[in-house]
Amino acid sequence: xxxxxxxxxSVLGTGRACEESTQAVIRELGVELxxxxxxxxxxxxxxxxxxxxxxxxxxxRNLALAEKEGATQMTTPCSGCYLVLNKTKxxxxxxxAVGNRVKGSLRKAGLNxxxxxxxxxxxxxxxxxxxxxxIKKHVKFPLKDVKVAAYYGCQTVRPYKDxxxxxxxxxxxxxxxxxxxxxxxxxxxxxxxxxxxxGTLPSxxxxxxxxxxxxxxxxGANLIVSVCPLCHFNxxxxxxxxxxxxxxxxxxxCMYYTQLMGLAFGIDPKTLGLQRNLTWDRCALRKQFAPAAxxx
Amino acid sequence: MDVxxxxxxxxxxxxxxxxAAIKKIPGCEKxxxxxxxxxxxxxxxxxxxxxxxxxxxxNLVRYGFKKEVMASNTIWLCSSCYACTVECPREIKVxxxxxxxxxMAIREKxxxxxxxxxxxxxxxxxxxxxxxxxNEIHLVTRLNLLTNPLKxxxxxxLGIELIRxxxxxxxxxxxxxxxxxxxxxxxxxxxxxxxxxxx
Numbered sequence: 001x002x003x004x005x006x007x008x009x010s011v012l013g014t015g016r017a018c019e020e021s022t023q024a025v026i027r028e029l030g031v032e033l034x035x036x037x038x039x040x041x042x043x044x045x046x047x048x049x050x051x052x053x054x055x056x057x058x059x060x061r062n063l064a065l066a067e068k069e070g071a072t073q074m075t076t077p078c079s080g081c082y083l084v085l086n087k088t089k090x091x092x093x094x095x096x097a098v099g100n101r102v103k104g105s106l107r108k109a110g111l112n113x114x115x116x117x118x119x120x121x122x123x124x125x126x127x128x129x130x131x132x133x134x135i136k137k138h139v140k141f142p143l144k145d146v147k148v149a150a151y152y153g154c155q156t157v158r159p160y161k162d163x164x165x166x167x168x169x170x171x172x173x174x175x176x177x178x179x180x181x182x183x184x185x186x187x188x189x190x191x192x193x194x195x196x197x198x199g200t201l202p203s204x205x206x207x208x209x210x211x212x213x214x215x216x217x218x219x220g221a222n223l224i225v226s227v228c229p230l231c232h233f234n235x236x237x238x239x240x241x242x243x244x245x246x247x248x249x250x251x252x253x254c255m256y257y258t259q260l261m262g263l264a265f266g267i268d269p270k271t272l273g274l275q276r277n278l279t280w281d282r283c284a285l286r287k288q289f290a291p292a293a294x295x296x
Numbered sequence: 297m298d299v300x301x302x303x304x305x306x307x308x309x310x311x312x313x314x315x316a317a318i319k320k321i322p323g324c325e326k327x328x329x330x331x332x333x334x335x336x337x338x339x340x341x342x343x344x345x346x347x348x349x350x351x352x353x354x355n356l357v358r359y360g361f362k363k364e365v366m367a368s369n370t371i372w373l374c375s376s377c378y379a380c381t382v383e384c385p386r387e388i389k390v391x392x393x394x395x396x397x398x399x400m401a402i403r404e405k406x407x408x409x410x411x412x413x414x415x416x417x418x419x420x421x422x423x424x425x426x427x428x429x430x431n432e433i434h435l436v437t438r439l440n441l442l443t444n445p446l447k448x449x450x451x452x453x454l455g456i457e458l459i460r461x462x463x464x465x466x467x468x469x470x471x472x473x474x475x476x477x478x479x480x481x482x483x484x485x486x487x488x489x490x491x492x493x494x495x
Contacts, residue, residue: 046420104484154377192377
């Protein structure tokens with residue numbers, strides 16, 4: 001299996017662990033990722049707020065670059081990038097006037113857009129292309145004491161339902177159970193974490209995150225597993241402020257689902273970038289896995 | 297309560313070119329089929345913090361109450377989670393309408409000064425235009441300098457944690473030739489008549 005890979009800007013900075021764990025787990029599963037040469041920012045939510053044509057043209061450049069490299073499928077670990085790239089592809093197809101204008105802009109930059117590349121979420125690759133049976137074969141340390149609240153965030157399954165249900169997605173839950181963990185009932189699994197509002201309007205975003213953390217804890221979870229670097233940042237990084245502000249201990253360890261996969265596969269926590277998570281220091285898995293992985 | 301103080305809005309004050317312009321934007325064409333059921337407001341995790349619910353905004357847009365819509369904080373609180381778009385029984389892409397309204401507000405500078413969401417969008421836009429990629433630390437620093445520099449004091453704990461954990465990258469990321477990025481951002485000559493943006 002070979003895919004063209006779009007990392008996204010987040011994984012070069014605050015979301016480094018997302019890339020580290022994804023790469024480690026992908027290697028273990030024998031999947032090949034080829035990074036798209038000279039990729040650019042997808043535009044995230046900010047670009048679409050300023051100029052629609054530029055937002056679509058910017059994202060489409062990545063699709064055209066992948067095509068130029070002969071890609072048929074491209075994938076990204078970030079839900080924001082996944083949505084923007086996928087939406088761009090849909091818009092170029094659904095609105096010919098938009099498509100022609102975007103193609104015109106790309107032509108000026110010497111690029112040709114045909115629409116032959118499929119945009120896939122990394123989670124989709126794991127659960128559908130690799131498959132849960134194959135993933136189970138790689139599990140060396142079943143995570144029997146882990147009770148996971150699987151947090152999908154918004155843009156993983158909305159607005160496109162390419163690989164999971166929209167109202168109550170289950171793929172991360174199934175994946176975690178394949179790793180030997182238990183997934184708890186978690187009604188807020190697709191509730192928005194506030195995204196970039198954590199930077200612009202923290203009073204509101206912290207309250208959104210508070211509700212997510214609190215619900216996960218009250219449903220009996222001892223770990224929140226998330227997908228997107230921005231969700232992870234919001235859930236993992238502001239817990240001391242949130243606990244202080246709302247006067248309730250809602251602190252709970254958070255990690256990327258790829259980090260949890262890596263632990264079950266026996267990959268060294270450092271290779272998975274777990275020390276980069278702010279909540280890793282008080283995660284029960286830390287004591288359990290640091291010695292185990294050394295011997296593995 | 298003196299009910300006669302209620303402000304009356306007149307159709308004559310409305311701007312019919314406003315809904316017409318919005319409906320022309322891809323994704324916004326179904327605005328008129330809104331039945332005002334309120335599903336968008338019900339599923340929106342941010343609606344309780346908005347001064348107008350998304351349902352109200354949909355109605356005000358379609359009847360041309362431009363001033364009211366542009367002055368509301370609703371469009372800037374929208375975090376693009378697409379819950380409304382997925383749930384709308386009339387298949388209106390509410391999130392895309394919010395984006396269209398943001399674009400219009402930015403184009404016409406119809407937003408409160410130093411409004412953080414607008415500053416973030418503009419700074420993000422500029423950074424990608426000049427480098428092709430974003431460095432989050434640079435972006436957040438710019439955002440705080442331009443809105444509320446004192447806020448950075450409160451972020452010291454997080455900053456130290458990120459440095460300690462190797463996540464505080466100051467390296468400006470870039471594509472090989474940022475000029476290529478600027479080229480694709482010019483509207484092609486056979487575009488829809490919009491002028492190329494100059495920043």
